Amino acid sequence: xxxxxxxxxxxxxxxxxxxxxxxxxxxxxxxxxxxxxxxxxxxxxxxxxxxxxxxxxxxxxxxxxxxxxxxxxxxxxxxxxxxxxxxxxxxxxx
Amino acid sequence: xxxxxxxxxxxxxxxxxxxxxxxxxxxxxxxxxxxxxxxxxxxxxxxxxxxxxxxxxxxxxxxxxxxxxxxxxxxxxxxxxxxxxxxxxxxxxx
Amino acid sequence: xxxxxxxxxxxxxxxxxxxxxxxxxxxxxxxxxxxxxxxxxxxxxxxxxxxxxxxxxxxxxxxxxxxxxxxxxxxxxxxxxxxxxxxxxxxxxx
Amino acid sequence: xxxxxxxxxxxxxxxxxxxxxxxxxxxxxxxxxxxxxxxxxxxxxxxxxxxxxxxxxxxxxxxxxxxxxxxxxxxxxxxxxxxxxxxxxxxxxx
Amino acid sequence: xxxxxxxxxxxxxxxxxxxxxxxxxxxxxxxxxxxxxxxxxxxxxxxxxxxxxxxxxxxxxxxxxxxxxxxxxxxxxxxxxxxxxxxxxxxxxx
Amino acid sequence: xxxxxxxxxxxxxxxxxxxxxxxxxxxxxxxxxxxxxxxxxxxxxxxxxxxxxxxxxxxxxxxxxxxxxxxxxxxxxxxxxxxxxxxxxxxxxx
Amino acid sequence: xxxxxxxxxxxxxxxxxxxxxxxxxxxxxxxxxxxxxxxxxxxxxxxxxxxxxxxxxxxxxxxxxxxxxxxxxxxxxxxxxxxxxxxxxxxxxx
Numbered sequence: 140x141x142x143x144x145x146x147x148x149x150x151x152x153x154x155x156x157x158x159x160x161x162x163x164x165x166x167x168x169x170x171x172x173x174x175x176x177x178x179x180x181x182x183x184x185x186x187x188x189x190x191x192x193x194x195x196x197x198x199x200x201x202x203x204x205x206x207x208x209x210x211x212x213x214x215x216x217x218x219x220x221x222x223x224x225x226x227x228x229x230x231x232x233x
Numbered sequence: 234x235x236x237x238x239x240x241x242x243x244x245x246x247x248x249x250x251x252x253x254x255x256x257x258x259x260x261x262x263x264x265x266x267x268x269x270x271x272x273x274x275x276x277x278x279x280x281x282x283x284x285x286x287x288x289x290x291x292x293x294x295x296x297x298x299x300x301x302x303x304x305x306x307x308x309x310x311x312x313x314x315x316x317x318x319x320x321x322x323x324x325x326x327x
Numbered sequence: 328x329x330x331x332x333x334x335x336x337x338x339x340x341x342x343x344x345x346x347x348x349x350x351x352x353x354x355x356x357x358x359x360x361x362x363x364x365x366x367x368x369x370x371x372x373x374x375x376x377x378x379x380x381x382x383x384x385x386x387x388x389x390x391x392x393x394x395x396x397x398x399x400x401x402x403x404x405x406x407x408x409x410x411x412x413x414x415x416x417x418x419x420x421x
Numbered sequence: 422x423x424x425x426x427x428x429x430x431x432x433x434x435x436x437x438x439x440x441x442x443x444x445x446x447x448x449x450x451x452x453x454x455x456x457x458x459x460x461x462x463x464x465x466x467x468x469x470x471x472x473x474x475x476x477x478x479x480x481x482x483x484x485x486x487x488x489x490x491x492x493x494x495x496x497x498x499x500x501x502x503x504x505x506x507x508x509x510x511x512x513x514x515x
Numbered sequence: 516x517x518x519x520x521x522x523x524x525x526x527x528x529x530x531x532x533x534x535x536x537x538x539x540x541x542x543x544x545x546x547x548x549x550x551x552x553x554x555x556x557x558x559x560x561x562x563x564x565x566x567x568x569x570x571x572x573x574x575x576x577x578x579x580x581x582x583x584x585x586x587x588x589x590x591x592x593x594x595x596x597x598x599x600x601x602x603x604x605x606x607x608x609x
Numbered sequence: 610x611x612x613x614x615x616x617x618x619x620x621x622x623x624x625x626x627x628x629x630x631x632x633x634x635x636x637x638x639x640x641x642x643x644x645x646x647x648x649x650x651x652x653x654x655x656x657x658x659x660x661x662x663x664x665x666x667x668x669x670x671x672x673x674x675x676x677x678x679x680x681x682x683x684x685x686x687x688x689x690x691x692x693x694x695x696x697x698x699x700x701x702x703x
Numbered sequence: 704x705x706x707x708x709x710x711x712x713x714x715x716x717x718x719x720x721x722x723x724x725x726x727x728x729x730x731x732x733x734x735x736x737x738x739x740x741x742x743x744x745x746x747x748x749x750x751x752x753x754x755x756x757x758x759x760x761x762x763x764x765x766x767x768x769x770x771x772x773x774x775x776x777x778x779x780x781x782x783x784x785x786x787x788x789x790x791x792x793x794x795x796x797x
Contacts, residue, residue: 142674144700145666175307181700189696190661191284196239204236204316206305211676211699213645222674222699226283229305229316230238230275269401285378290333298330298410300399320377323399323410324332324369363495379472384427392424392504394493414471417493417504418426418463457589473566478521486518486598488587508565511587511598512520512557551777567754572709580706580786582775602753605775605786606708606745612768614794615760651794659790660755681770681793683739692768692793 142215144183147193147225151177151203151210152218175207176232177221185225195225202232236309238277241287241319245271245297245304246312269301270326271315279319289319296326330403332371335381335413339365339391339398340406363395364420365409373413383413390420424497426465429475429507433459433485433492434500457489458514459503467507477507484514518591520559523569523601527553527579527586528594551583552608553597561601571601578608612685614653617663617695621647621673621680622688645677646702647691655695665695672702706779708747711757711789715741715767715774716782739771740796741785749789759789766796 142150154176178200185195197203209227213220236244248270272294279289291297303321307314330338342364366388373383385391397415401408424432436458460482467477479485491509495502518526530552554576561571573579585603589596612620624646648670655665667673679697683690706714718740742764749759761767773791777784 141703142700143703145698146696148699150700176309187662187664192281194281204307204309213674213699215646215674215702226240228239229242229307230236230244230277232309233235233237270403286375288375298401298403320334322333323336323401324330324338326403327329327331364497380469382469392495392497414428416427417430417495418424418432418465420497421423421425458591474563476563486589486591508522510521511524511589512518512526514591515517515519552779568751570751580777580779602710604709605712605777606706606714606747608779609705609707611797612794613797615792616790618793620794657756657758683768683793685740685768685796 142181142220144181144222146183146188147185147195148183149179149195149197149223149225149228150181151205151221151223152180153177153221154202175204176202177205178202180220183225193225197225197228197231204229204232236275236314238275238316240277240282241279241289242277243273243289243291243317243319243322244275245299245315245317246274247271247315248296269298270296271299272296274314277319287319291319291322291325298323298326330369330408332369332410334371334376335373335383336371337367337383337385337411337413337416338369339393339409339411340368341365341409342390363392364390365393366390368408371413381413385413385416385419392417392420424463424502426463426504428465428470429467429477430465431461431477431479431505431507431510432463433487433503433505434462435459435503436484457486458484459487460484462502465507475507479507479510479513486511486514518557518596520557520598522559522564523561523571524559525555525571525573525599525601525604526557527581527597527599528556529553529597530578551580552578553581554578556596559601569601573601573604573607580605580608612651612690614651614692616653616658617655617665618653619649619665619667619693619695619698620651621675621691621693622650623647623691624672645674646672647675648672650690653695663695667695667698667701674699674702706745706784708745708786710747710752711749711759712747713743713759713761713787713789713792714745715769715785715787716744717741717785718766739768740766741769742766744784747789757789761789761792761795768793768796 144150179197180199182195182197182199185193187193205223205228210221210223213222238244273291274293276289276291276293279287299315299317299322304315304317307316332338367385368387370383370385370387373381393409393411393416398409398411401410426432461479462481464477464479464481467475487505487510492503492505495504520526555573556575558571558573558575561569581599581604586597586599589598614620649667650669652665652667652669655663675691675693675698680691680693683692708714743761744763746759746761746763749757769787769792774785774787777786
């Protein structure tokens with residue numbers, strides 16, 4: 140993947156299964172609650188961020204839980220990602 | 234349990250007895266006051282978090298009290314958890 | 328008592344005499360102003376809290392004054408407590 | 422006096438002369454502007470407060486000026502006090 | 516002058532000429548924009564304030580500019596002063 | 610380019626393709642969502658910024674993603690730029 | 704010029720050409736967007752400001768860009784200035 144996050148930032152992609160109604164309509168977007176489970180697709184190098192030494196504890200491929208109010212959504216090449224600071228990641232799901 | 238919290242985070246599960254009305258209806262969700270007693274189900278490793286050395290003082294199985302405004306609720310495998318920073322835990326009930 | 332507060336937290340119990348009206352009705356709860364005098368029932372161990380060394384200056388049995396907006400109310404075994412950080416305690420009354 | 426403030430806290434008592442209207446009615450409370458001049462009645466020990474070394478610069482008996490939005494009002498033995506952090510004291514009046 | 520400011524605080528007095536309308540009425544108070552030019556009448560000792568070493572850079576008699584939203588107004592002996600932290604003083608006018 | 614950002618600031622220019630409707634009208638400005646992809650056109654020297662040592666990790670010509678709420682828009686010589694702190698840059702797109 | 708800014712403060716004067724309508728009316732004040740380009744007219748000495756060592760990077764005569772929400776406007780001798788902290792200066796225009 141060609142997104143290289145800076146510092147303690149982590150790029151994740153929601154593990155959001157498409158939701159289809161009985162009539163076959165695919166539900167999208169704002170009406171659905173933002174998912175809180177995601178897969179890590181890129182990890183920043185860590186190092187000194189905002190004057191504090193940060194060691195990265197997640198790796199590409201990890202499934203994570205994050206707060207639904209954290210991070211910034213970005214759309215790149217038609218795909219939606221969320222870019223979080225590692226501190227906004229609550230837990231790794233194993 | 235397969236949730237591994239990062240840093241100073243702690244996963245807890247509410248000690249909320251099901252509440253049943255006289256007529257047998259089970260009361261759930263938003264209308265009930267969020268409980269403040271919970272059991273610790275997973276504990277982060279501590280270490281340097283946000284530039285400060287954190288030693289974890291709670292263990293899996295501890296019953297704790299926490300502020301009802303603290304933490305993030307997550308639903309995983311159909312179960313609701315709250316993920317708190319250790320600093321949001323007020324006391325251990327023994 | 329079996330509540331063990333963490334870090335710089337202190338468990339107190341309001342020194343609130345029951346208020347009885349002339350007709351004998353006991354007044355409770357929200358309509359009364361929250362008292363600001365309390366007795367310490369449990370004291371955390373202090374130590375490094377949020378990156379700062381905290382020495383505990385209050386002891387079980389101390390009567391204290393605290394700001395009526397500070398702390399978190401918890402109900403445990405049917406008794407109401409307030410859990411404060413030591414820094415929210417204004418003074419000890421001797 | 423038997424109030425012992427903690428850390429950098431200071432107990433003061435307003436230098437508010439009773440105000441009497443021509444008809445002899447004593448004016449009290451919320452309708453009057455909170456006074457900004459007070460006398461120090463108790464001084465905390467200072468020391469390390471919130472991770473910072475604090476040296477107390479005021480003494481019992483000092484007349485001080487303070488911001489009318491600072492501090493916490495407490496009523497003790499029927500007397501109203503304000504408990505301030507030393508940093509909220511603007512000046513000593515000599 | 517008998518106001519002794521603490522720490523990094525500075526007492527100033529507005530350089531506000533009385534404004535008289537053509538008809539001779541003296542304009543006062545809230546309707547006029549708070550002046551931003553003032554004369555320093557007392558200077559705190561500096562030293563360690565809020566954990567930081569502060570060296571005082573203004574002296575009694577200096578004319579200063581300050582932000583109209585900074586500081587606390589106090590009335591003492593019938594005179595209105597503003598007490599600022601040195602950091603709220605923008606510039607000395609020479 | 611003749612804009613020299615200070616400290617940890619970075620000047621970027623939006624990679625915003627002109628959007629033309631079918632009828633040939635060029636859409637501009639407030640009605641379009643602010644783009645989140647930009648090209649770096651100038652990079653500050655880093656060094657000690659706000660008391661913290663900052664090493665610059667982006668270079669002129671980098672394509673970056675940034676939060677649509679970050680930074681300050683400036684217009685210079687008729688061209689619109691956004692000036693960000695490096696910490697507001699989420700990722701470099703390679 | 705006789706304004707001496709303290710600490711990390713910088714006095715600037717807007718590079719705002721007078722705007723004259725076709726009918727010759729000079730437009731002033733609130734209805735025009737505050738300019739973001741200015742010339743530095745005085746620079747504070749830097750040094751330890753708010754506990755952090757600040758080195759001044761701008762000089763009198765520099766043309767700068769600044770955020771339109773930063774700084775404090777002061778009027779002195781009939782001239783309007785803006786006093787900024789150096790950190791609010793985005794870039795020097797060369």
